[in-house]
Amino acid sequence: MTDFLSQCRAIVGAAHVLDTPAEMASFLTDQRGRYTGKAVAVLRPGSVDEVAALVRACAEHRVALVPQGGNTGLVLGSVPDTSGRQVLLSLARLNRVRKIDPINRTMTVDAGCILQHIQEAAAAEGCLFPLSLAAEGSCTIGGNLSTNAGGTGVLRYGNTRELCLGLEVVTPQGEIWSGLRGLRKDNTGYDLRDLFIGAEGTLGVITGAVLKLYPQPKASITALAALESPSDALQLLVLMQDHCGASLTGFELMSRYCLELVAQQFPALPKPFAQPHPQYVLLELSSSESEQHAVGLLEQAIGAALERGVIQDAVVASSVAQSAGLWQLREHISPAQAKAGKNLKHDISLPVSCIADFIEVTGPKLDAAFPGCQLVCFGHLGDGNLHYNVAPPPGISNEEFLANQDRVSRVVYDSVESFNGSISAEHGIGALKRDELVHYKSAVELNMMRAIKAALDPLGIMNPGKIL
């Protein structure tokens, strides 16, 4: 290890090889504070060539490396294990926007760029980079790509995967693959780009990317609809898409309990309805034409939904400011849960058409297993993605409930599986869901994944213990 660390210092300079506990601490604990790993050192390369040289040193000395961006992941994908034999490779110093091409509508960036800086750089050119999620102030695009992050823009613009045209990757052999293509069409062999996207750093280190930009919409307007049931929410989704097409840019489901929790914990936030309703949908419409066009189209569609009895009531924001207020309700669900106590989180997805049935059958199953447990069920309904969180029954301590974590998750995931859903919609697998992956994936699929891992990373030095 002494040899190895000297080599690393020669590559990046001694100042960028951190090896004291104090220097390393913030890199080794995951963002929810549930886990702390150990590392030989934290390496902070300042260029792609330095990344490549460090990976070659790791390969030579058989040292496993864990790439890390903003360390905001939720599945323990970007922290090392507790062996103390891995190194942490921080991409944070690779944070340049390399190029913006407003005619090609692309932006070429370093992997360590913070998502919000990318959004701002796009906006400065009159463009939109539509990836948006709670951690955007500190997560990096390399991490977003490696976990194929989702967020609130997926309904219209797709996941991070769909927002990327090209990649630059340092391979497990320490070679640089320059796949930074800004092409909308390119059918020249295997799709390596999409193999590295979502691979959580287990096949190589993403160091740069070409991102897609979109025209900035002229206005986005939201409405909050009150509904009888998740089944009505599905009817509303179909109706809205038929009326509004690609102008429908957000469709978020929230149960009555979610908004009650927000009202309890954040009493200053707006309370749009006098009476409670079983379910709510936050709708967002964006127009390339004008605010008037967006408001008109939204009011027309909401009118049709009221007329058909699909919704019980609705509030349409009359301004961009009022729209932001409605979004705050949605954004405060997770903070409200955190203030209220511990809960078990499940980031799941289902065929959109199965959401209502899933909610209907899974609640009673959980209640049978853990009488009185509280469901905090909300999420990106338009994408079939629910954040299906379970809080302890009143009177049960957090500790006692958390001890049941595996049993709770088994009930939820078994139900997900019965509807052909996914146990990780937008967070990835990391170390946290690795055993679940083996439980739910077919042997055929796991074997193909293992064969690819062994083919590209035969020494097994790239983020071992994550995914597989």
Place this chain on the structure above:
Amino acid sequence: MTDFLSQCRAIVGAAHVLDTPAEMASFLTDQRGRYTGKAVAVLRPGSVDEVAALVRACAEHRVALVPQGGNTGLVLGSVPDTSGRQVLLSLARLNRVRKIDPINRTMTVDAGCILQHIQEAAAAEGCLFPLSLAAEGSCTIGGNLSTNAGGTGVLRYGNTRELCLGLEVVTPQGEIWSGLRGLRKDNTGYDLRDLFIGAEGTLGVITGAVLKLYPQPKASITALAALESPSDALQLLVLMQDHCGASLTGFELMSRYCLELVAQQFPALPKPFAQPHPQYVLLELSSSESEQHAVGLLEQAIGAALERGVIQDAVVASSVAQSAGLWQLREHISPAQAKAGKNLKHDISLPVSCIADFIEVTGPKLDAAFPGCQLVCFGHLGDGNLHYNVAPPPGISNEEFLANQDRVSRVVYDSVESFNGSISAEHGIGALKRDELVHYKSAVELNMMRAIKAALDPLGIMNPGKIL
């Protein structure tokens, strides 16, 4: 081989193992009639289990297989070589639409379904399957997926890759991977789906797919704009996208020479302008609201373009019927070329912002090498995809010109490379462009592709000689 064929007959029935030259003929010649291969037999399985059993027989007897859908490919990807030792695996009998889910907006289909049937089945449910290309009456979705086909809907809806949520694949070991997920978000390990898409049957046989459906637009309206230059066409693209966002569903460039060729060969087609112009753009706008909305938005955007001098003149179709007439001009370019004589085709893509510069520098290079050659340059400008075809100079015979094929292509592809473009935008590599791939791809990328091929298909039985 006798053993092998008996085994095949036992699996699919003797009637579905074709081995006489007459029975096999139509499967062995490519659709442009340039190449004829040989085969041990043509196998026509009727179910996924039969495909799997046939692949196991191939693996056991080390017989290489060539999957084929509608045999409409343009790069010799779906015809066997001339060794006479390969079998052709026709997916044509797997042609069921398995399921349509209008709420999830998905359709599950067999790989052998003809594209047009899929479009029609979607339309019958009030949905749109947006993949559309010239061969749609006979190509199959399995071939579209294996070549990641493009077509005219890419600007708004993406390539075939973006239209697929899940796959069913028979692996080179003859196992069935059931990846038929209808999920918008699923981050559970490596993206095998996108690895098989575009792999041209070299990693496995696609037998089924879950496709994305979209709301059917209420109306699509076209306009034909006349412009001074490709550079103005790029200005028009930016202006149209800023005005119309996702409503802009088509943006096709055609040079003056293209429309002159169409007028010569098909004099009955409309002639929208009294005077010729250097370039034309066919624009299509689709509205989820109404025909009036589409026409109004298109006229407004065209008005802005005229005012800013970006276009010289324009005709806006006043009805859906007139729109079809304008599309006919675009669709008759290839037939007009075919009637006029031989030409060398190049299906290339470039960063959209480089298209004007590419056209400006490449024409003179070709003219220097082959004085008087005629360029038929048109394509999906919004996707950066040009069909850049070169016809012989007057007085030079087809034969003499075709003898120069490699030199012509070298000039075109070297120019493409200098702009970081692609030598195959939407047709794939097949056997035709395999040597070009080695010429233009980096060793790092080729080595990763070869490692994946060897890992998944260690016996090398899946469509050998294609891509790699």
